Amino acid sequence: MKRLGVSIYPEHSTPDRDQAYLKLAHEYGFSRVFSCLLSVQGNREKILADFKETVAYANRLGMQVVVDIAPRVFQALKISYEDLSFFNELGASGIRLDLGFTGREEAAMTYNPYGLKIELNMSNGTRYLEQILSYQPKRENLLGCHNFYPHRYTGLAYDHFLHCSWQFKEKGIRTAAFVSSQAASFGPWPVTEGLCTLEMHRTLPVDVQAKHLFATGVIDDVIVGNAYASEEELRALSQIDPDRLTFTVQLNEGITELERKIVLEEPHFYRGDVSDYLIRSTQSRVKYKDVPIPPHLTVEIKRGDVLIDNDLYGQYKGELQIALKPMKNEGKTNVVGRIAEEELILLDMLKPWSPFRFEHKK
Structure with missing residues (x-):
């Protein structure tokens, strides 16, 4: 304990x-x-x-x-x-x-x-x-x-x-x-x-x-x-x-109720096949594969941004990710929030298969 x-x-x-x-x-x-x-x-x-x-x-x-x-x-x-x-x-x-x-x-x-x-x-x-x-x-x-x-x-x-x-x-x-x-x-x-x-x-x-x-x-x-x-x-x-590592997140204005639910209510774990660019949590894409997630908030991606792939990403739609590096956004990913700046050091602490969650910073 x-x-x-x-x-x-x-x-x-x-x-x-x-x-x-x-x-x-x-x-x-x-x-x-x-x-x-x-x-x-x-x-x-x-x-x-x-x-x-x-x-x-x-x-x-x-x-x-x-x-x-x-x-x-x-x-x-x-x-x-x-x-x-x-x-x-x-x-x-x-x-x-x-x-x-x-x-x-x-x-x-x-x-x-x-x-x-x-x-x-x-x-x-x-x-x-x-x-x-x-x-x-x-x-x-x-x-x-x-x-x-x-x-x-x-x-x-x-x-x-x-x-x-x-x-x-x-x-x-x-x-x-x-x-x-x-x-x-x-x-x-x-x-x-x-x-x-x-x-x-x-x-x-x-x-x-x-x-x-x-x-x-x-x-x-x-x-x-x-x-x-x-x-x-x-x-x-x-x-x-x-x-269980908990990230404080600021949600962007204009996100949908489904996106809010995926971020704050769905269980997340760091997928084991590790990328240099993204922490991936994939269970939400399975659960919401038949629910529309229209493109919006498709701005450029920075380290610490919280992402959800939209309808344009086919079978990846609904997958939640955390950006580890700046990336181009080709319109297929919604930037739904951002981890608090002072907590960006915590991104390097998350290990593959580790559970994590988000807490909304109002």
Whole structure:
């Protein structure tokens, strides 16, 4: 099951604000919470005082709280990897190791008596996971999560992201990555230019970022890295189908009711004999082979246009397509709509035989 999460930073907020945000996120089906001890100042008692109330509230909502740490945090708080009772006292469900140890320590931590999850940094691309696995950890207590990057232009390159993610996915480790709210104003650090994992996501709507991450097939959980996402963004994220790519489409004026029905109501899947030019969904041409589809809206075709072949295309009449490249229109294809510009990156994520659907952008 894919999950959604949000982030809180109690040292930059108040318990009331954080708890109101968690309540709202929970109402929209969010079940993960990320927080950070890397930027926190103060002793053990102060940190417990600042975090404990809000973590307890999240737990009452049934949300899983993971806190980000590094070896220097262990040293500063006088915590040993052999004794994780501090994090159990905090109420956390797990700890994320922004920087790790040698592998032996991480493996040992998975056997902690509190059942705390040990979440590993996925973004480095080394053989770190293999090293940990060589020490025979308790695998069900291992998780993976990418970094986020508050500095513009420092986020992960897509190919590196895939390489790192597959290292965890092929070992059966649950994975997570961050998206950035366009409404949020802060994170754990003074620099706040977004908190996404992938640089290509930084200026995109948060739901498009999440659709893209889920469509990669290598990410199980998507977490909003900065605080606070707007209710509109939380709602949009909650409406994503993580298992079926949904394109936001603007329908053209003048399309027929049948064309609207084909786009929005008929089931679609990407035909397996792949073309460089078109994503083809062919079942509608079978269903409506005896129904007229007159030529109209036969304009030139651009990448991202949604097409339905008309009466002039013989046995292809009624077939729905999405254009992958610009093409000439010889009058046999009706251009009935267009995928939202910010979602054009999703076209490359659709795989042959994958189901997909459209959601009308009014």
